[in-house]
Amino acid sequence: MLKKILALCWFGYSTLALAGFEVVALGVEGGVNSANLTAYLIRADNQTQYLALDAGSLLPGISKGLAQGSFPQVTDAVTGDDQPERYIFRQLIGSYFISHPHLDHVAGLLLVAPQDRKKTIYAAADTVQTLHNHYFNWKVWPNFTDAGNGARLGIYRLQTMRPRQRVTLGFTGLTGVLYPLSHAGTLSSMLLISNENQAFAYFGDTGADALEQSNHLERIWQDLAPLVQQKRLKGMIIETSVSNQVADNALYGHLNPTWLLKELKKLEQLSGGAGSLQDLPVIISHIKPSMKQGAASDVTIRQQLEQGNDLAVKFVFMQQGERQQF
Ligand SMILES: [Zn+2]
Numbered sequence: 001m002l003k004k005i006l007a008l009c010w011f012g013y014s015t016l017a018l019a020g021f022e023v024v025a026l027g028v029e030g031g032v033n034s035a036n037l038t039a040y041l042i043r044a045d046n047q048t049q050y051l052a053l054d055a056g057s058l059l060p061g062i063s064k065g066l067a068q069g070s071f072p073q074v075t076d077a078v079t080g081d082d083q084p085e086r087y088i089f090r091q092l093i094g095s096y097f098i099s100h101p102h103l104d105h106v107a108g109l110l111l112v113a114p115q116d117r118k119k120t121i122y123a124a125a126d127t128v129q130t131l132h133n134h135y136f137n138w139k140v141w142p143n144f145t146d147a148g149n150g151a152r153l154g155i156y157r158l159q160t161m162r163p164r165q166r167v168t169l170g171f172t173g174l175t176g177v178l179y180p181l182s183h184a185g186t187l188s189s190m191l192l193i194s195n196e197n198q199a200f201a202y203f204g205d206t207g208a209d210a211l212e213q214s215n216h217l218e219r220i221w222q223d224l225a226p227l228v229q230q231k232r233l234k235g236m237i238i239e240t241s242v243s244n245q246v247a248d249n250a251l252y253g254h255l256n257p258t259w260l261l262k263e264l265k266k267l268e269q270l271s272g273g274a275g276s277l278q279d280l281p282v283i284i285s286h287i288k289p290s291m292k293q294g295a296a297s298d299v300t301i302r303q304q305l306e307q308g309n310d311l312a313v314k315f316v317f318m319q320q321g322e323r324q325q326f
């Protein structure tokens with residue numbers, strides 16, 4: 001009996017102690033290079049399946065991850081007849097979340113669809129509609145879904161997430177709540193992911209509230225603040241597409257360092273004021289390569305974010321293929 005109780009205590013403790021997130025970056029840029037477009041994998045520490053957060057580039061990121069040792073669980077013994085890349089996207093990606101239907105967030109999904117197995121894609125109603133009507137329509141691509149236009153190949157089920165409703169995300173062991181974001185006329189979304197009592201926020205493309213004439217970010221900061229205060233928010237992935245050299249009227253629904261810092265300042269104020277965001281991991285995504293001579297845009301963006309970082313958040317710049325624990 002005592003042994004049983006001890007075992008139960010140990011199990012309880014170990015799941016609590018392990019309740020964090022593993023993130024693998026499959027694509028970290030916001031355009032131009034088709035081999036490195038926005039896509040991240042996230043999984044609960046105590047689960048085997050990942051949730052894909054957008055799917056701009058899947059295979060190129062998986063290959064880089066394998067080369068860097070980011071998938072130590074994938075051995076010859078488990079992959080069978082499959083190449084490890086195929087095994088990872090078929091078997092280890094349990095479900096997809098698509099923040100909005102822009103091509104740089106879905107291209108990888110369209111390309112692997114013919115070799116994928118049945119799974120669910122989670123997205124806002126607008127995104128589900130666009131995927132059905134404008135991609136899986138037998139004109140730009142076969143209909144790999146189980147609904148919509150023409151013959152249905154039935155690989156993917158597109159599940160609509162209503163704002164602020166908690167959804168169980170397939171067999172990943174994660175749950176998620178969707179929040180709308182404003183992205184220059186396109187509806188984008190943030191997914192607040194939970195594992196046990198820990199949370200992680202994934203932002204699709206977004207502009208600042210002031211420029212988008214929106215309060216979507218403000219409302220998100222209000223909901224994230226208590227999680228920050230209770231030390232339950234393990235991190236966030238959010239975009240900074242361009243540097244401060246890009247004028248406000250040319251941001252087209254994206255953030256630059258100045259606007260990200262302004263938005264994070266609001267979260268700091270709601271979370272208890274100065275110092276409340278100290279060491280919070282903020283992973284910067286969707287940097288648009290400038291393709292010009294001189295300093296690369298990621299170097300400039302990094303400098304500008306660090307210069308203005310009186311919040312003392314921990315800016316993280318993940319490389320394609322890299323794995324980190326949060
Ligand atoms: Zn994008």
Ligand SMILES: [Zn+2]
Pocket residue numbers: 100102183205
């Ligand atoms: Zn976009």
